[in-house]
Amino acid sequence: MNVEVLAIGDELLIGQTINTNAAWIGQEMSLRGYQVLRSIAIEDKPEAIIHALENRLPQTNCVIITGGLGPTKDDLTKYTLASYFESPLEIHQATLSQIETFFKSRNRPMLEVNIQQAALPTKAKILTNRLGTAAGMWFEQNDVVFISLPGVPYEMKTIMTEEAFPLLSSRFKGKNIFHQTILTQGIGESFLAEKIAHWEDRVRGAGLGLAYLPSPGMVKLRLTSYLGTEQKVLISNFFKELEASIPEHIYGYNDSTLEEVLGSELLLKKATIGTVESCTAGLLAQRIASVSGASMYYQGALLTYSNELKVNVAQVNPETLKEFGAVSEQVAKELAANGRKILGVDYCLSTTGVAGPNGGTLEKPVGLIWIGLSGPRGTIAKRFQFGDERKRNLEMTVLAAMNWLRYFLKTC
Numbered sequence: 001m002n003v004e005v006l007a008i009g010d011e012l013l014i015g016q017t018i019n020t021n022a023a024w025i026g027q028e029m030s031l032r033g034y035q036v037l038r039s040i041a042i043e044d045k046p047e048a049i050i051h052a053l054e055n056r057l058p059q060t061n062c063v064i065i066t067g068g069l070g071p072t073k074d075d076l077t078k079y080t081l082a083s084y085f086e087s088p089l090e091i092h093q094a095t096l097s098q099i100e101t102f103f104k105s106r107n108r109p110m111l112e113v114n115i116q117q118a119a120l121p122t123k124a125k126i127l128t129n130r131l132g133t134a135a136g137m138w139f140e141q142n143d144v145v146f147i148s149l150p151g152v153p154y155e156m157k158t159i160m161t162e163e164a165f166p167l168l169s170s171r172f173k174g175k176n177i178f179h180q181t182i183l184t185q186g187i188g189e190s191f192l193a194e195k196i197a198h199w200e201d202r203v204r205g206a207g208l209g210l211a212y213l214p215s216p217g218m219v220k221l222r223l224t225s226y227l228g229t230e231q232k233v234l235i236s237n238f239f240k241e242l243e244a245s246i247p248e249h250i251y252g253y254n255d256s257t258l259e260e261v262l263g264s265e266l267l268l269k270k271a272t273i274g275t276v277e278s279c280t281a282g283l284l285a286q287r288i289a290s291v292s293g294a295s296m297y298y299q300g301a302l303l304t305y306s307n308e309l310k311v312n313v314a315q316v317n318p319e320t321l322k323e324f325g326a327v328s329e330q331v332a333k334e335l336a337a338n339g340r341k342i343l344g345v346d347y348c349l350s351t352t353g354v355a356g357p358n359g360g361t362l363e364k365p366v367g368l369i370w371i372g373l374s375g376p377r378g379t380i381a382k383r384f385q386f387g388d389e390r391k392r393n394l395e396m397t398v399l400a401a402m403n404w405l406r407y408f409l410k411t412c
Contacts, residue, residue, distance in 0.1 A: 123139065182223075216395050
C-alpha cells in the first residue's frame with residue numbers, strides 16, 4: 001500500500017508547531033510494510049485541501065489527513081471533506097453520546113460548538129476518538145481510502161492504532177519488511193561511517209538496507225530486511241558484532257533511551273547516583289529522574305551555577321577556583337567528589353563548562369565542557385569540546401555524562 005500524509009494547519013507552515021504526527025505515521029506505516037510516498041503540510045483552507053486531494057499521486061492507495069477537526073471556526077477539514085465527497089452532515093448519535101460523556105466526566109459545560117462536532121458526513125465510516133471530541137472519518141472513493149484524524153498527537157495515535165490500522169490491514173497487505181535499530185552516542189555520523197566501513201560493506205552485501213539517522217549527540221543505525229523476520233537472526237548477529245567493536249558508543253536498541261539504559265545499569269549494580277551541576281543547571285538531574293522508578297537509584301542534586309554556591313554548597317576549595325577557574329578538570333573533580341559525600345551516593349556526576357554563545361576565551365572556548373565522575377574507586381574528569389550553539393551543547397553534555405557513566409558501570 002502506498003500512502004500520502006496530508007497535515008493541515010497554518011501553525012505547521014509558520015514553524016509554530018512541529019509536525020510530529022507525520023513522523024509517527026511514517027514510522028508506523030513502515031513497520032507494517034506500507035510505504036509513505038510523500039508527506040506535505042498545507043493551509044487550513046478549503047481550496048488548499050481540495051487541491052491536495054485532487055493532486056495526489058496516481059499510485060496512492062491511502063491518504064491520511066491530520067488536523068482541522070476542532071470546534072472553532074478555523075477548523076474546516078470536516079466541512080471541506082463533506083463537500084468533496086458530496087456527503088451531508090448529520091448528528092452521529094454514538095459520537096454525540098461519547099462527547100456528552102467526555103464533558104460530564106470533567107464537570108464542564110458542553111457548548112453548541114461541541115455538539116456540532118458530532119455532525120459528521122453520512123458517507124464516512126466513523127472512527128471513535130475515546131480521548132477527545134473530534135471523531136475520525138474513513139472515506140472511500142475510486143479504490144482510494146481517505147482517513148481524516150484530529151491533529152492532537154495522542155488522539156491521532158489512539159485512533160490510528162485502535163481503529164484505522166486494523167481496517168487497513170484487512171484491506172491492504174503490507175510488504176514483508178523488518179527493521180531493527182541500534183543506538184549510538186558520542187561519535188559523529190561521518191566518524192562512525194569511517195569506523196564501521198568494512199562492517200557496512202558486509203551488511204549491504206548480505207542484502208540488508210542500512211540507514212544513518214543522526215541527531216544531536218547521537219546516531220541511530222537502522223538495518224532493514226526485505227525478507228521480513230527471516231533475516232532477524234542475521235541482523236542480530238551483525239549488531240552483536242558492532243556492539244563488540246564500539247561498546248563505548250552503543251547504548252541500546254530501537255526505542256530505548258539513554259536515561260532508561262543508565263537506570264537499568266544502576267539497578268543491576270544496586271548503586272545510587274547523584275549529580276552536581278553548573279552549566280547544565282539541573283538538566284542532567286531532570287533526565288535521570290524522568291524514568292519511572294528512578295527513586296530506586298537517584299538520590300538528588302546540587303545546583304551550583306555560581307562560584308559562591310560551588311564553594312558554600314559543593315565545598316569546592318576557593319583556591320582551586322582561583323587557580324584553575326570554574327571550567328576546569330580540577331573543579332569538575334571536586335564537584336563530583338564532594339557531591340558524592342554530601343549526597344551520600346555510590347556515584348556522582350558533575351558538569352561545568354562554557355555553554356555559550358558568550359563567555360568563551362581562547363583558552364576556554366564556547367563549547368568546552370568538563371564532566372566529573374566520582375565513585376568507589378576514585379574520581380576522574382573528562383574534557384569535551386562541543387560547538388557554538390547553547391541548547392545543543394547542553395543536550396550533548398547531558399547525553400555524554402549519562403553515556404560515560406553507563407559504559408563505566410558496564411565495564412567496572
